[in-house]
Each structure stands twice: as structure tokens, then as C-alpha cells.
Amino acid sequence: MHESYSLNWDDLKYFLAVARSGTIRGGASNIRVNHTTLARRIEVLEERVGSRLFDRSKAGLVLTQLGEDLLPYAQKVEEEMHAASRVIVGRDAEPRGTIYVSMPHGLAMTSIMDDLSAFSHQYPEIELNLTFSNSIADLTRREADVSLRVSSEVTQDVVGRKLVQMSQAAYCSRRYAEQITDNEGEGLQFIGWHEAEEAVTAPWLQSSFYPKATLRHRVSELVPLITLAASGLGMAYLACNLGDRHPDLIRAPFQKPLPYRSLWLLLHRDLRNTARVRLFVDFLATRISARKNEFWVAGTVTL
Amino acid sequence: MHESYSLNWDDLKYFLAVARSGTIRGGASNIRVNHTTLARRIEVLEERVGSRLFDRSKAGLVLTQLGEDLLPYAQKVEEEMHAASRVIVGRDAEPRGTIYVSMPHGLAMTSIMDDLSAFSHQYPEIELNLTFSNSIADLTRREADVSLRVSSEVTQDVVGRKLVQMSQAAYCSRRYAEQITDNEGEGLQFIGWHEAEEAVTAPWLQSSFYPKATLRHRVSELVPLITLAASGLGMAYLACNLGDRHPDLIRAPFQKPLPYRSLWLLLHRDLRNTARVRLFVDFLATRISARKNEFWVAGTVTL
DNA sequence: CTTTGATGGTTCATTTTTGAAACACAGCGT
DNA sequence: ACGCTGTGTTTCAAAAATGAACCATCAAAG
CATH class of the missing domain: 1.10.10.10 (Winged helix-like DNA-binding domain superfamily/Winged helix DNA-binding domain)
Known part of the structure; x- marks a missing residue:
């Protein structure tokens, strides 16, 4: 030294x-x-x-x-x-360099992937580093430059930008839908999440249009939930932008979409003036906002 | 900016x-x-x-x-x-550059000036910046690199080095000395310092070999004290290295030198490894110590 | 498989740094 | 002579930085 x-x-x-x-x-x-x-x-x-x-x-x-x-x-x-x-x-x-983007797994199957593809196509000098995680990326620790979150609100010390409000609905396969009648879900089964094994229902199910339906099976990730519902194992409650997009899933009959969470775009305040980050954020926000009815669908119940 | x-x-x-x-x-x-x-x-x-x-x-x-x-x-x-x-x-x-030295006025008339002259002669690359002041130079504020002080002790956060102990004695002109008898100072007058105008004596006078002497006149500086005593106005108590050196002053008869203060050499701890400062300090300490009997004279009363 | 050592990160107490307010002083203008 | 302005210095409270102890994780070695 x-x-x-x-x-x-x-x-x-x-x-x-x-x-x-x-x-x-x-x-x-x-x-x-x-x-x-x-x-x-x-x-x-x-x-x-x-x-x-x-x-x-x-x-x-x-x-x-x-x-x-x-x-x-x-x-x-x-x-x-x-x-x-x-x-x-x-x-x-200059709009060049790498942007580190973090988002939950569920968004990997949505139209937002098309947005990223379009952005990369338009700005080939900018490289995207994508991380999919359900845990909240710590922006202050530079785990990501930009973070997309599905949440009711944000509490982190970040600059938050709410893009769209989302809807959710019950989805199932076309085959499963054939057995559904207007009987509040009697005899129907929803695939559950982290509910206790012996639990046959949950608050979100009780306040849905199928309060008599029961929980059967459990998953801990979104991808298997979607795949299993699409193959007829049961029904699933999904965000509409996700469920509507899947070729083997339809909205179950005798229901209305319910309010879900919001889609947020977060970034650390120190990076908001970086050209490439600003470009990315504006690009994404513009495209997503332009198709907000894909997220908040017509007929969604309003409280 | x-x-x-x-x-x-x-x-x-x-x-x-x-x-x-x-x-x-x-x-x-x-x-x-x-x-x-x-x-x-x-x-x-x-x-x-x-x-x-x-x-x-x-x-x-x-x-x-x-x-x-x-x-x-x-x-x-x-x-x-x-x-x-x-x-x-x-x-x-390299032993070059400037050394800032601070000392009290009194030392300007002593043999220490010869030391400075000899140092400068031996080390022509080193320049001395001399400040004479009775206030204590603040070494931590860089008012000086080295400070010579006459004091009983030092309390500053500095590296202190006690060079010699000093003696003091009563001095007067040869003419004035002719009237002095062995009568404890009866009829003698000492030039005073800051004592009150009406005061005719002081503690240092009472505990001297001339307790019956009185105070007359006042000075606020050392130079006029010496000059006035040398011209016969009165007697003066001076450090021996100062009084003994003056051509028109002698030690008054019927006394013994008394202990005075010490001569200290102070420097800020951050500068003690600087070549020129170290040179200067060692040079001065060596020469002054070699003639310590000029400062602490023979016959000085010991307590 | 267990232990050890090296790694980055978290928490808390202490130290250091910073800014603001007040002060003293000098110079200049009225 | 007085007031104002600009200067550097002192003091104190708040903010920032630092170091130490501890923790969790991982890889390598036994």
C-alpha cells in the first residue's frame, strides 16, 4: 500500500x-x-x-x-x-449498455415478453438482462435496474410507476367447462396454492362466483397451475392478461371478472435519468398502457 | 463546478x-x-x-x-x-524548506539567537521564519512548526522537550550597585510589571533576597525592563541567561540566584519526522544543553 | 458427510465529518 | 465614529462513515 x-x-x-x-x-x-x-x-x-x-x-x-x-x-x-x-x-x-430487469415468473407468459422483444429490436445497442423471481428484487442493492411487480401497492424506497390495474377470473379447459352449471360452483374444483392440506376452501374462493366449489390439489408455482388447469385437472383463478392468452384455457361460465392487483414498474431513483433506463421505462409504459383492456377487462366487477 | x-x-x-x-x-x-x-x-x-x-x-x-x-x-x-x-x-x-519558529520576546536577546545563526549557516538550504510573541503559538493550527517556550510545564497536545532549567537573579547597573548594602534591600527599588499602581511590593519581591525593597515604575515588556535597569532607573529580576549577557548589567550583591522556569522546545507530533524539523530540533537541543550552566547558574538556591 | 475457511452481507455502537449559527476582526464607505 | 460587508475561527448538533461482531452461504478438504 x-x-x-x-x-x-x-x-x-x-x-x-x-x-x-x-x-x-x-x-x-x-x-x-x-x-x-x-x-x-x-x-x-x-x-x-x-x-x-x-x-x-x-x-x-x-x-x-x-x-x-x-x-x-x-x-x-x-x-x-x-x-x-x-x-x-x-x-x-447514449442509449446503449445493459439494463437489468427483474419480474415475477407469471409475467414470462404474458404479452409483456412481446414488448421486451420489440424494445430489443428497436434498440439493438441495449442489452436486456432478465431475471424472473417471485422475490422482490432489491433495487437499492442493485440486483436490478428496473423491476416489474404485480402488487396492490409498493412500499420500497423506489420510484414507482403504476402501469395498469389488473383483473382476475376463473379459468378452465373447454372440456371442464362443459360440466359447469349456474349452481355457484357446486361440484367444481379449484387448484389451490399454500392453503393447508385439509382445507377445502379459502377466502378468495368463498368471495368468488363459485363459493361452493372446493379446493383440490396444490401447486407452489404459477406455471404448473396454468398447465394443470389447461389439461383439465381443475379450475384456476388467474390474472386475465394471463388466462385470456392461453390457447387451451377459457373463462369459466357464470362469472364476472374480479379486481386483481396492479402492475407496477419500479426503478431506483438514481437511475431514472439514465438514457437507456428512461427509454426502456417509457417504451414499456407506453405499450402496456395502450392495451390496458388486456389487463383490466370489460365487465370486471367494481366495488 | x-x-x-x-x-x-x-x-x-x-x-x-x-x-x-x-x-x-x-x-x-x-x-x-x-x-x-x-x-x-x-x-x-x-x-x-x-x-x-x-x-x-x-x-x-x-x-x-x-x-x-x-x-x-x-x-x-x-x-x-x-x-x-x-x-x-x-x-x-531532504533538509530544505522553511521552518516556522515561534518564541517569546525575551529569547530574542539571548544566546539562542547565536544558535539560529549557526544553524542557518550550516544549513543554507533551510529557511527560518521567526515569530516573536508572548502568546503561545498554536501548533495544531500551524502557526508554527516549532515553538520555544519559557514555562514551568506544558499542557498542549504537542511533543514537548525540556531543554534546560533556568535561574533568575536581581540585576542592576554598576552605578546602582554602589549603593547596595547588606540590609535586605532597604531603600532599593525594583521595576515592576502588572502589579497595581498603589502596590509597593509583590510576592516575588517578598520572597527574594531584598524583601525590604519596593516597587517603583511599571513596564509591560521585557525589552524596556532591561533597558531601564541598565540605565540605572532601578533593579530588575531577570533570567540569568539574559541578565548575565547584557554588558551594562551586573548581578546585584548580597543575593543568590533563584530557580526560575524551564526552557521548552515544542513541536507538533505530525512534523517530528520531517527531516528539516528534526535537524533543527536536534541542533538546537544539542547546543543549548551543552551550555546549560548559562541558564541554570552556579550557586542557585535549591529548594 | 462433516468441518473449516473464505466469501459477502447485516446490525449496532462509536467515531468522524458536515453544516449552521455565532463570534471576532479588518477594511471600507458614509 | 459607526455601520456594513467580507473574512476566518469556534462551538454544537445532526448526519454520515467506520469498524467490529455476527450471520449465512458456499466450496474445498478430510
């Missing part, structure tokens, strides 16, 4: 500020810090250097010989930092 | 550490910080840059494309800092 590591490299900003303005307050004003802070940072720097960098006189602070010797190095460091900043700013301003 | 000022330039150390080692703990160990600190600094840097600089994988932390783009700039900043450090270290290692 080198001698230079005992110096705080950031102190060069303060050194340069005083060297250029000749006063503590002037320098502080120029770099937007409190003048006390600037005075202290110079003091600490001088201690670590082991010599004065400025002589204090009535005329202000004047560079010592050592201060003058070090000035060119500080200026070169600043130039490098400016150049690095141009790389950063330039990169952000 | 430039975009680069929103970045903490010191974070480059952390960036380079992770880029080189590929792990948080490895990088932290290399630059001697806690690994948590390193992780957090990288996190903050990524937030300010607005993009990831490292991808986290099982293999460790791998530079992103932006990380790779920025690496050369970070390396150049480091090189400049190393070069600046060489200037600093090289300067300190």
Missing part, C-alpha cells in the same frame, strides 16, 4: 478551490460546501502532507512553495476525473 | 482495490480498511456513477464494461497521486 493512500484524494478538490480563489469562503462557495468544511479539509490535508500548503496572510491564502509544487499534480488528477466523468455522462446520454 | 465533483475522488482507491483483487475482503485487506467499508464505498460510487461498475458473481466481482472503461482513468489518477507523494516524501527527506 502506497504512501499516497494516507492522503484523502478527495481533498484535492478543496486544495484546488482555495488555490484558485485565494480565500476559504470564496473557495467554499465555488465548490458548494460550507466554508468550515473547506477550512478543515485543508487543515487535515496539510497535516497529512506534513507541511503548509498555504501561507495565511491578510491578502488571503497564498500557495507555499510545496503548494505550488503539488498544484500541477492536483490539476492533472482533476483532468482525469473530468475525462472519466465525460465517459460516464456520455455513456448515460 | 464540474460533474466530477459529485464523485468522491477518494473512492477510486476502493474501486482499484476491488478491480485488482476481485473480492471485497481481498481488496479491503490490501488497502487496510474494513471490508464493510469497502463494500459500502463501492456501493456509493456505483450510485453516484449511476451504473454498476462490478458484476457480482460466484467468481467474485468482475468489472462491467463501464468499469473497464473507467479503470484507465482511475489508474492515471493513482499515478498522479503517487508522483505527488514522491514530491512530498522527497521534500521531507
